[in-house]
Amino acid sequence: MEQGAKNAPVVYLHEIKRQYMQGEAPLTILDGANLALWPGQSVALVAPSGAGKSTLLHITGLLEAPDSGEVYVGGIPTSQLPDIERTQIRRTEIGFVYQSHRLLPEFSALENVMLPQMIRGLKRSESVKRATEILSYLGLADRVTHRPAELSGGEQQRVAIARAVANAPRVLLADEPTGNLDPGTAEHVFQALMQLVKATQVAMLIATHNMELAGRMDRRVSLVNGQVVELE
Secondary structure, eight states, X not given: OOOOTTOOOSEEEEEEEEEEEETTEEEEEEEEEEEEEOTTOEEEEOOOTTSSHHHXXXXXXXXXXXXXXXXXXXXXXOTTSOHHHHHHHHHHHEEEEOSSOOOOTTSOHHHHHHHHXXXXXXXXXXXXXXXXXXXXXXXXXXXXXXXXXXXXXXXXXXXXXXXXXXXXXXXEXXXXXXXXXXXXXXXXXXXXXXXXXXXXXXXXXXXXXXXXXXXXXXXXXXXXXXXXXXXX
16 A cells, blocks of 8 residues: 555555345455555556456445445545435545446536536536536537537547546546447547546546556556455
Protein backbone atom coordinates (compact mmCIF):
# COMPACT_ATOMS: atom_id res chain seq x y z
CA MET A 1 0.00 0.00 0.00
CA GLU A 2 3.06 2.28 -0.05
CA GLN A 3 2.80 5.30 -2.32
CA GLY A 4 4.94 7.83 -0.51
CA ALA A 5 3.92 10.24 2.20
CA LYS A 6 2.44 12.91 -0.08
CA ASN A 7 -1.05 11.44 -0.12
CA ALA A 8 -3.25 8.65 1.18
CA PRO A 9 -5.29 6.22 -0.90
CA VAL A 10 -8.66 7.50 -2.05
CA VAL A 11 -10.12 4.04 -1.63
CA TYR A 12 -8.71 1.13 0.34
CA LEU A 13 -10.24 -2.36 0.30
CA HIS A 14 -9.11 -4.37 3.31
CA GLU A 15 -9.52 -8.15 3.56
CA ILE A 16 -12.69 -8.19 1.44
CA LYS A 17 -14.60 -11.47 1.35
CA ARG A 18 -17.65 -12.18 -0.80
CA GLN A 19 -19.51 -15.42 -1.46
CA TYR A 20 -22.58 -16.30 -3.48
CA MET A 21 -24.72 -19.38 -3.18
CA GLN A 22 -24.56 -21.64 -6.24
CA GLY A 23 -27.40 -24.04 -5.57
CA GLU A 24 -26.68 -25.21 -2.03
CA ALA A 25 -22.92 -24.69 -2.24
CA PRO A 26 -21.16 -21.39 -1.49
CA LEU A 27 -19.08 -19.96 -4.34
CA THR A 28 -16.21 -17.81 -3.07
CA ILE A 29 -15.53 -14.83 -5.36
CA LEU A 30 -13.33 -12.65 -3.15
CA ASP A 31 -11.28 -14.16 -0.34
CA GLY A 32 -9.34 -11.57 1.63
CA ALA A 33 -8.85 -9.12 -1.26
CA ASN A 34 -6.84 -5.94 -0.62
CA LEU A 35 -6.55 -2.98 -2.98
CA ALA A 36 -5.49 0.66 -2.64
CA LEU A 37 -6.35 3.33 -5.24
CA TRP A 38 -4.30 6.53 -5.23
CA PRO A 39 -5.11 10.04 -6.53
CA GLY A 40 -4.18 10.57 -10.16
CA GLN A 41 -3.41 6.89 -10.76
CA SER A 42 -4.96 4.66 -13.42
CA VAL A 43 -5.32 0.97 -12.53
CA ALA A 44 -6.33 -1.78 -14.97
CA LEU A 45 -8.22 -4.77 -13.55
CA VAL A 46 -7.62 -7.68 -15.90
CA ALA A 47 -8.95 -11.16 -15.17
CA PRO A 48 -10.91 -13.91 -16.93
CA SER A 49 -14.69 -13.70 -17.11
CA GLY A 50 -16.21 -15.00 -13.90
CA ALA A 51 -13.16 -14.16 -11.78
CA GLY A 52 -15.04 -11.44 -9.91
CA LYS A 53 -14.12 -8.18 -11.66
CA SER A 54 -17.65 -6.78 -11.56
CA THR A 55 -18.07 -7.86 -7.93
CA LEU A 56 -14.86 -6.04 -6.99
CA LEU A 57 -16.01 -2.90 -8.83
CA HIS A 58 -19.44 -3.00 -7.20
CA ILE A 59 -17.95 -3.38 -3.72
CA THR A 60 -15.42 -0.61 -4.40
CA GLY A 61 -18.27 1.64 -5.55
CA LEU A 62 -20.44 0.80 -2.52
CA LEU A 63 -23.08 -0.74 -4.78
CA GLU A 64 -22.67 -4.07 -3.00
CA ALA A 65 -21.59 -4.89 0.54
CA PRO A 66 -18.86 -7.46 1.28
CA ASP A 67 -19.54 -10.38 3.60
CA SER A 68 -16.58 -9.24 5.66
CA GLY A 69 -13.72 -6.79 5.43
CA GLU A 70 -13.86 -3.02 5.05
CA VAL A 71 -14.02 -0.45 2.28
CA TYR A 72 -12.44 2.87 3.25
CA VAL A 73 -13.33 5.93 1.15
CA GLY A 74 -11.25 8.97 2.00
CA GLY A 75 -10.12 7.13 5.13
CA ILE A 76 -13.68 6.58 6.33
CA PRO A 77 -14.92 2.99 6.93
CA THR A 78 -18.19 2.50 5.08
CA SER A 79 -19.45 -0.99 5.90
CA GLN A 80 -21.51 0.08 8.92
CA LEU A 81 -22.84 3.31 7.47
CA PRO A 82 -26.60 3.57 6.88
CA ASP A 83 -27.75 3.29 3.27
CA ILE A 84 -28.45 7.02 3.00
CA GLU A 85 -24.84 7.85 3.89
CA ARG A 86 -23.44 5.25 1.50
CA THR A 87 -25.65 6.71 -1.24
CA GLN A 88 -24.35 10.18 -0.47
CA ILE A 89 -20.74 8.98 -0.77
CA ARG A 90 -21.54 7.36 -4.13
CA ARG A 91 -23.03 10.62 -5.40
CA THR A 92 -20.15 12.83 -4.32
CA GLU A 93 -17.03 10.66 -4.26
CA ILE A 94 -17.52 7.96 -6.91
CA GLY A 95 -18.17 8.07 -10.65
CA PHE A 96 -19.23 5.07 -12.76
CA VAL A 97 -18.77 4.34 -16.48
CA TYR A 98 -20.27 1.15 -17.90
CA GLN A 99 -19.77 -0.80 -21.12
CA SER A 100 -23.18 0.48 -22.24
CA HIS A 101 -23.38 4.26 -21.92
CA ARG A 102 -26.77 4.19 -20.12
CA LEU A 103 -27.62 7.74 -21.16
CA LEU A 104 -31.20 8.92 -20.79
CA PRO A 105 -32.50 8.95 -24.40
CA GLU A 106 -35.01 11.79 -23.96
CA PHE A 107 -32.34 14.25 -22.74
CA SER A 108 -29.55 16.02 -24.61
CA ALA A 109 -25.87 15.40 -23.92
CA LEU A 110 -25.81 18.58 -21.83
CA GLU A 111 -28.86 17.56 -19.81
CA ASN A 112 -27.47 14.06 -19.18
CA VAL A 113 -24.34 15.63 -17.65
CA MET A 114 -26.32 18.26 -15.72
CA LEU A 115 -28.62 15.74 -14.06
CA PRO A 116 -26.26 14.29 -11.41
CA GLN A 117 -25.18 17.81 -10.48
CA MET A 118 -28.77 18.97 -9.99
CA ILE A 119 -29.57 15.86 -7.95
CA ARG A 120 -26.63 16.82 -5.74
CA GLY A 121 -28.14 20.28 -5.28
CA LEU A 122 -26.25 22.56 -7.67
CA LYS A 123 -28.14 25.43 -9.23
CA ARG A 124 -29.18 24.95 -12.84
CA SER A 125 -26.92 27.77 -14.04
CA GLU A 126 -23.91 26.21 -12.33
CA SER A 127 -24.80 22.79 -13.72
CA VAL A 128 -25.04 24.19 -17.26
CA LYS A 129 -21.66 25.89 -16.94
CA ARG A 130 -19.86 22.86 -15.55
CA ALA A 131 -21.49 20.38 -17.96
CA THR A 132 -20.58 22.58 -20.92
CA GLU A 133 -16.97 22.85 -19.75
CA ILE A 134 -16.58 19.08 -19.29
CA LEU A 135 -18.17 18.22 -22.63
CA SER A 136 -15.98 20.79 -24.38
CA TYR A 137 -12.90 19.34 -22.69
CA LEU A 138 -13.86 15.94 -24.11
CA GLY A 139 -14.23 17.35 -27.62
CA LEU A 140 -18.03 17.55 -27.68
CA ALA A 141 -18.58 21.31 -27.70
CA ASP A 142 -20.64 21.11 -30.89
CA ARG A 143 -22.72 18.13 -29.73
CA VAL A 144 -24.13 19.39 -26.42
CA THR A 145 -27.71 19.79 -27.71
CA HIS A 146 -27.79 16.37 -29.39
CA ARG A 147 -29.68 13.47 -27.88
CA PRO A 148 -27.95 10.09 -27.54
CA ALA A 149 -29.58 8.68 -30.70
CA GLU A 150 -27.95 11.50 -32.68
CA LEU A 151 -24.45 10.72 -31.37
CA SER A 152 -21.94 8.08 -32.45
CA GLY A 153 -20.97 5.27 -30.09
CA GLY A 154 -17.76 7.00 -29.11
CA GLU A 155 -19.56 10.30 -28.54
CA GLN A 156 -22.16 8.59 -26.37
CA GLN A 157 -19.45 7.02 -24.25
CA ARG A 158 -17.63 10.34 -23.85
CA VAL A 159 -20.91 11.89 -22.65
CA ALA A 160 -21.15 9.01 -20.17
CA ILE A 161 -17.63 9.82 -18.97
CA ALA A 162 -18.56 13.50 -18.61
CA ARG A 163 -21.60 12.50 -16.57
CA ALA A 164 -19.44 10.26 -14.36
CA VAL A 165 -17.06 13.10 -13.48
CA ALA A 166 -19.71 15.85 -13.31
CA ASN A 167 -19.64 15.93 -9.50
CA ALA A 168 -15.82 15.88 -9.33
CA PRO A 169 -15.57 12.40 -7.78
CA ARG A 170 -12.37 11.22 -6.11
CA VAL A 171 -12.56 7.78 -7.74
CA LEU A 172 -13.75 6.72 -11.21
CA LEU A 173 -14.81 3.11 -11.77
CA ALA A 174 -15.23 1.79 -15.30
CA ASP A 175 -16.49 -1.65 -16.37
CA GLU A 176 -15.25 -2.45 -19.90
CA PRO A 177 -15.84 1.17 -21.04
CA THR A 178 -14.43 0.50 -24.52
CA GLY A 179 -15.82 -3.03 -24.89
CA ASN A 180 -18.57 -2.10 -27.37
CA LEU A 181 -16.40 0.20 -29.50
CA ASP A 182 -14.28 -0.32 -32.59
CA PRO A 183 -10.48 0.02 -32.01
CA GLY A 184 -10.22 3.59 -33.28
CA THR A 185 -13.16 4.82 -31.22
CA ALA A 186 -11.92 2.87 -28.19
CA GLU A 187 -8.62 4.70 -28.47
CA HIS A 188 -10.35 8.11 -28.38
CA VAL A 189 -12.41 7.12 -25.35
CA PHE A 190 -9.36 5.70 -23.57
CA GLN A 191 -7.39 8.89 -24.21
CA ALA A 192 -10.29 10.93 -22.82
CA LEU A 193 -10.25 8.86 -19.64
CA MET A 194 -6.48 9.21 -19.23
CA GLN A 195 -6.64 12.98 -19.80
CA LEU A 196 -9.25 13.29 -17.06
CA VAL A 197 -7.16 11.25 -14.61
CA LYS A 198 -4.17 13.56 -15.07
CA ALA A 199 -6.22 16.78 -15.16
CA THR A 200 -8.39 16.06 -12.12
CA GLN A 201 -6.20 13.64 -10.11
CA VAL A 202 -9.12 11.24 -9.85
CA ALA A 203 -8.19 7.64 -9.04
CA MET A 204 -9.38 5.31 -11.81
CA LEU A 205 -10.02 1.56 -11.77
CA ILE A 206 -10.95 0.03 -15.14
CA ALA A 207 -12.01 -3.57 -15.66
CA THR A 208 -10.88 -4.45 -19.17
CA HIS A 209 -9.95 -7.33 -21.46
CA ASN A 210 -7.90 -5.01 -23.65
CA MET A 211 -4.32 -5.79 -22.68
CA GLU A 212 -2.91 -3.14 -25.01
CA LEU A 213 -4.83 -0.42 -23.18
CA ALA A 214 -4.07 -2.00 -19.80
CA GLY A 215 -0.38 -1.88 -20.61
CA ARG A 216 -0.55 1.92 -20.91
CA MET A 217 -2.00 2.42 -17.44
CA ASP A 218 -0.06 3.10 -14.24
CA ARG A 219 -0.79 -0.27 -12.63
CA ARG A 220 -2.24 -3.62 -13.62
CA VAL A 221 -3.93 -5.94 -11.13
CA SER A 222 -5.72 -9.26 -11.47
CA LEU A 223 -7.82 -11.60 -9.37
CA VAL A 224 -6.28 -14.95 -8.45
CA ASN A 225 -8.04 -17.30 -6.01
CA GLY A 226 -10.17 -14.44 -4.77
CA GLN A 227 -7.28 -12.09 -4.06
CA VAL A 228 -5.98 -8.99 -5.85
CA VAL A 229 -2.47 -9.50 -7.22
CA GLU A 230 -0.22 -6.92 -8.88
CA LEU A 231 0.94 -7.68 -12.41
CA GLU A 232 4.20 -6.57 -13.98
